[in-house]
Amino acid sequence: MSEHPDCALVRQGYTAFVSGDMETLGNLMTADAVYHVPGHNPLSGHHKGREAILDLFRRMGRETDGTMQIQLEAVLADGRGHVMSFHTVRADRGDRGIEIRDGLFFTIVGGKVTDIDECTEDLDEVDAFWS
Template structure:
């Protein structure tokens, strides 16, 4: 059996994110997509629309001087337009680093990602790492 199309879509997104490939990421997202990022740091919130979502990703790469990467552990589709990913993030920012497990709950419509609801193992640690400015 081949890989489920929703699994392949999510894997492609992770690969593009790790390469900083905004063109591919844009092609995988609906125009009105939303990425929900937990916590109360400068990268927390609800980012609506491709430009805002990609702008937030750009901010992640800028804040970490390009050191941020996400290692995908698995993708689990439900066959009804949802998939859950499990991953580990690695990044450095100034004199601090972070290594943490997390995941994203994806909603997929028409073969594109419309909603990303991110979860992390330790919200307080993530907030401390990203800071407010």
């Protein structure tokens, strides 16, 4: 059984994120892509545009002093340009640590990511970690 191309695109993005390859990540999304971060913390909100999204990812790396680890668990496609991914995040920030399951909902058009919605199992825990 072969993997759907949209799932392969998302997996490529995870691999690039984990290795810090911002160039590859940037090439996987449109210039006007939007990343939606839930909650009420300094990272929450709508990050509009490829560069704003890459800046968000760089900030996550800086604020966790490179300790952020992502373990991809599943990638699911609907065949109509939507992909859901599920992963576990582990990171330290100052004297605080986190280990939490998250998910991303991708919209893909023309082989590029146009929109990402982030979901998490515990918004309060995420807000406390990033605040």
